[in-house]
Amino acid sequence: MFTPTMSRRAALTVAFGLAALLIEPARAQDTFKIGLIVPMTGGQASTGKQIDNAIKLYMQQKGDTVAGKKIEVILKDDGAVPDNTKRIAQELIVNDKVNVIAGFGITPAALAAAPLATQAKVPEIVMAAGTSIITERSPYIVRTSFTLAQSSTIIGDWAAKNGIKKVATLTSDYAPGNDALRFFKENFTAGGGTIVEEVKVPLQNPDFAPFLQRMKDSKPDAMFVFVPAGQGGNFMKQYAERGLDKSGIKVIGPGDVMDDDLLNNMGDAALGAVTAHLYSAAHPSQMNKDFVAAYKKAFNNRPGFMAVGGYDGIHLIYEALKKTGGKTDGDSLVAAMKGMKWESPRGPISIDPETRDIVQNIYIRKVEKVNGELYNVEFATFEAVKDSGKTKK
Numbered sequence: 001m002f003t004p005t006m007s008r009r010a011a012l013t014v015a016f017g018l019a020a021l022l023i024e025p026a027r028a029q030d031t032f033k034i035g036l037i038v039p040m041t042g043g044q045a046s047t048g049k050q051i052d053n054a055i056k057l058y059m060q061q062k063g064d065t066v067a068g069k070k071i072e073v074i075l076k077d078d079g080a081v082p083d084n085t086k087r088i089a090q091e092l093i094v095n096d097k098v099n100v101i102a103g104f105g106i107t108p109a110a111l112a113a114a115p116l117a118t119q120a121k122v123p124e125i126v127m128a129a130g131t132s133i134i135t136e137r138s139p140y141i142v143r144t145s146f147t148l149a150q151s152s153t154i155i156g157d158w159a160a161k162n163g164i165k166k167v168a169t170l171t172s173d174y175a176p177g178n179d180a181l182r183f184f185k186e187n188f189t190a191g192g193g194t195i196v197e198e199v200k201v202p203l204q205n206p207d208f209a210p211f212l213q214r215m216k217d218s219k220p221d222a223m224f225v226f227v228p229a230g231q232g233g234n235f236m237k238q239y240a241e242r243g244l245d246k247s248g249i250k251v252i253g254p255g256d257v258m259d260d261d262l263l264n265n266m267g268d269a270a271l272g273a274v275t276a277h278l279y280s281a282a283h284p285s286q287m288n289k290d291f292v293a294a295y296k297k298a299f300n301n302r303p304g305f306m307a308v309g310g311y312d313g314i315h316l317i318y319e320a321l322k323k324t325g326g327k328t329d330g331d332s333l334v335a336a337m338k339g340m341k342w343e344s345p346r347g348p349i350s351i352d353p354e355t356r357d358i359v360q361n362i363y364i365r366k367v368e369k370v371n372g373e374l375y376n377v378e379f380a381t382f383e384a385v386k387d388s389g390k391t392k393k
Contacts, residue, residue, distance in 0.1 A: 032069035035092030038103035040077035046230040046261050047105040051127050051310030053299045058314045066318050067326035080105050082112040089113040093120045099328045107131040107175045114138040121330035127313040128306055131175040132389025135356045140330055142337045142356045144316055145309035146278045148176050149389035151254035152183035154362050154382055155276035160191025168197035168220040172227050180226035196220050208238040222250040225257045229306050233262040240269035261304035263374050273367045278360050279305040279346040280376040291345035312344050357387045
């Protein structure tokens with residue numbers, strides 16, 4: 001309030017301050033903030049980089065304004081450490097007032113953020129982590145990645161039907177590894193197969209060598225392998241060093257171990273590996289060819305399945321915002337996401353309206369050399385696969 005004792009300069013300062021306070025809420029309302037929490041450092045760094053790259057690519061292609069809202073992505077590195085994830089999610093929700101939290105490179109990270117999403121009524125878009133239980137932990141979680149049950153059941157059936165009688169299993173010792181093992185075993189043994197050796201390896205910085213020796217000694221027809229995306233290169237290096245590629249023991253599993261992001265550097269030891277998965281850079285659709293070409297041009301690398309999880313995750317957010325007409329509350333956004341269907345670089349996908357989980361094709365693929373490069377070449381398709389993990393407790 002201007003008084004005779006105030007200078008003209010002080011009065012102007014007060015006036016400008018009041019004007020700024022009035023303008024600021026309007027600006028805030030016109031910005032839609034996405035808190036992207038992914039591992040950009042450590043053993044899962046390739047996951048975070050792929051998701052971040054894919055979101056950048058999508059926004060370059062589609063623009064950064066949706067339903068009158070300016071999209072702002074706030075990238076945070078949690079190093080795949082759940083305590084970091086929880087702290088970062090809280091800071092993003094409370095201090096940055098984000099409208100959505102997204103990313104989540106591993107299951108423990110997604111689970112750490114779940115209670116915060118529920119409490120704040122902020123959608124949590126899971127673009128990577130793959131344990132079945134995740135979407136059950138909050139009504140605000142929606143997933144655009146995959147579940148291990150989707151691919152592990154299918155590779156279990158395929159192995160039993162294709163002359164593989166004895167399998168040794170090597171899985172990372174945490175929830176997704178346990179899911180992968182459980183669903184593979186159920187289907188493979190139901191088809192007449194036998195598990196001859198079962199080992200679990202630590203999630204953080206695993207040395208596969210001693211475990212691989214046990215695999216070799218058990219003389220299986222094939223090894224079922226689940227390690228998280230980013231560790232496949234190290235696994236295949238040690239697999240070759242131990243001579244397993246020369247022993248006739250095939251590698252089978254969900255597709256994480258043969259991630260396109262790292263596949264080309266694995267060498268010929270990877271040739272012939274058969275995996276069941278949601279995406280291959282060699283997927284023959286025109287949409288995928290365009291996606292791969294644009295991604296390579298932008299980042300000088302081919303996209304893997306984590307990139308597709310990020311690309312579809314930001315697409316889901318954009319389309320939900322359009323569908324709500326710019327409403328940004330969590331309930332409206334999640335309601336808009338339920339049942340949504342679209343064509344992805346991986347093929348047709350949808351969000352199950354009951355579970356908020358992804359429904360997608362799963363492809364059986366074999367590593368082959370194409371024009372001098374290694375690719376997961378699809379040779380069988382299972383359409384519209386739901387997560388079976390929620391009905392098999």
